[in-house]
Amino acid sequence: MTRYTKRNGLSRRTLLKTGVAAAAGTLAAPMVWAQSNIVLRQAGTGVSAFNEIAAKAFDDLGITMEMTALDSDSVTQRVATQPDSFDIADIEYWICKKVWPTGNLQAMDTSKIANYDKIAGTFRSGKLTPTSEIAQGTAPHTVGFTSGANGTDFVQEESGWMTLIPTIYNADTLGIRPDLIGRPISKWSELLNPEFKGKASILDISSIGIMDMAMVVESMGEYKYPDKGNMTKEEIDLTLGIFTEAKKNGQFRAFWKSFDESVNLMASGEVVIQSMWSPAITAVRSQGIPCVYQPLEEGYRSWGGGMGLAASLEGAKLDAAYEYINWYLSGWVGGFLMRQGYYSAVPETSKLFMSDDEWGFWYEGKESQGDIVSPSGSTLEGPGAVRDGGSFIDRMGAVACWNSVMDENQYMVRKWNEFIAA
């Protein structure tokens, strides 16, 4: 758990200053909460629990954020079983599908969200651009809205009551070590290519792993799913059957569950091709080891995260939570996250907090003009580099499926357990 606090007496002046600056900026005048000592506990997946965000929130809003970073399964568990242990749940949309019916989160009034209209179409209508197709799986907009303030259901239109406010999202693909593979990789099916026997890996988080598997199975031409985001029992058996056989043949070196495990597997050369997350690629590269987030013909497996409010939030804390969310969408955080390789739910506000070169590289897929520097200060790319997969529209437009929770999830989970044990 990380916690950022600053003594109020010391920071009041900076608070006033940034408060005024922010008021002059994009936001309607934010309230400064320092005097009332508002503390919000945010529990979430590690991807967005950054100290920098907590520190900046305190500077801008005077709200103390206590961030707890957990793995996806633990967050799900906490939201479902310990509703009083957090104020804000920073979870993924597929987790929302699982935990929303418990009633432990409360719906958000979109009229209180200043930048609601600017939130990317993916999270509202499901369409990135008016012409784009909706990908399979638990697409965020299908679990993004509920019927009313106390709704525990999902509705398919923009009802004015959001379950989660989207924060970050990305398009995932396979990570490879080009130096150890030495030839172009263009299809998901390469994960099970015997050429990489004992040098492949897949992640051991069932809801995500099953989608990677589905991409591979389709790419191999073994089966074409009517909806890979909602498989039947037979389809689950088929998918895991193919992978169990590969596992028994020694295709996999290891499975990973946490971000750093994936980094270590790749950096040490134990694995040359595996499911991976974007910042893990950055982490491998920052060790000076070549690693590519390989765009593949069949498209990306995408995920989206969002913040939900605990049902118990009320009064000043609830107001502060709305304030925090509005601030989150107002740009600084978006810029910060975009520099890690994620996308922000409201891209256009992030632009104000990024240089033209950064915006060009990360969002528009343009060649970098100068050095591209990560938020932690290490140089990721020199001039003339282009992001793997290109622009936002290229990448998010090529999403084939979303991380999913299926109707047969319980069956899938048990089969997944068997796969791991096989």
Added chain:
Amino acid sequence: MVSPLAIVLFFFLVLPIVMILVVSFWRATEFSIIPAFEFENYEFLFGSPVTYTVFINTFKYAILTWVFTFLIGFTVAYYLAFHIRTQTWQIALFLLCTIPFWTSNIIRMISWIPFLGRNGIANSTLISWGVIDEPLEWLLFSDFSVVLAFVHIYTLFMVVPIFNTMMRIDKSLIEAARDGGASGAQILWNVILPLTKPGIMIGTIFVVTLVMGDFFTVRIMSGSQSANVGRLISNDISLLQYPSASATAVVLLLTVLITIGILLRFVNIRKEL
């Protein structure tokens, strides 16, 4: 009056186990557990071939680990008890054995990973010596690495009780055996081994129960590729399937109890202590 020990045992041992037993008959959905009385969890458990594989795996790890910890533990204890003459040195060397315990289990385990890896120290050393041409893949993320880590972590649990019982053996018994014309091997087999049986048994119980209950070592050292019962339970818990985890835990508990019951048939620890 109920003794304090009974109260402590009731609240911290009996009650939790009863809870686990009760929950094992409940039903679970994605996000909630529902009180019920159903055998569905057990049916699924006994109906799945994976359960048997996993239990066999668990026993395999336990037996292999036991063999190696026993051989190493017995040798070390024998050396300390019978070859080191002064008590000061015995204590000093015994403390030396405990030094690895000053760091965390997990760190001791994880430090094997870079050592055994494809490009790790072990492989690059062997290659530079010309012993092998290709890196040995089975050194890491295999049953070998799992058992290695177990042996590394748990050998001391064998050394301590065996050393303890060896120290109590009356030295005059050994002298008498030698005077009677017994060879070193005969003394070891007919005098020392029978007399250290209680120590061996205590060490065995430690090692077997610890290995059978472990999940983390297996996950890390096998690269999540192998499973024992502990991992089955931990997977269930992380996916909110508490009832199914409880059912597995109950079966594991019974298995371990039966194993210990069988072990205790060989030696009556209470009598021999």
